[in-house]
Amino acid sequence: MTYLLALLGLACLVAWQHRLDLGRYRTVRRRRVGWLTAELCYRDFLVAPHQEAFPEPREERLVVWRLLGCVVYLRRRSVALPIQCDARLHQISERDFDARFDNDFRLTAW
Numbered sequence: 001m002t003y004l005l006a007l008l009g010l011a012c013l014v015a016w017q018h019r020l021d022l023g024r025y026r027t028v029r030r031r032r033v034g035w036l037t038a039e040l041c042y043r044d045f046l047v048a049p050h051q052e053a054f055p056e057p058r059e060e061r062l063v064v065w066r067l068l069g070c071v072v073y074l075r076r077r078s079v080a081l082p083i084q085c086d087a088r089l090h091q092i093s094e095r096d097f098d099a100r101f102d103n104d105f106r107l108t109a110w
Helices: 002-022
Strands: 026-033 036-047 056-067 070-080
Touching: 002 070
Parallel strands: none
Antiparallel strands: 026 036, 036 056, 056 070
16 A cells, blocks of 8 residues: 555656646647547757857757646657757747658647
8 A cells, every 4th residue: 555655656746747847848739539638849949068068059849648637658859950040049930940850740740
């Protein structure tokens, strides 16, 4: 019984962490089949690979499967954007660099 409560507590912590992490992303597409929901999420950001390096623009997408609202599967892909994109980072559409992603993460596949 103690193990079951510990596993339930761990599952709640993992679900809470996923909810906090997914709050930074914008949902672009969503499909629902019964209790299962598949989502394609998107965000663009600047990241510095080293402390001395200049930040470079990146775009990241997630494929999220939810069962009854709880995340059961998560895949993440990130691609580097051209340096010229850092000035207009928040004006970039999710369609602009769609061709750089694998088929599972493209908008045309959804």
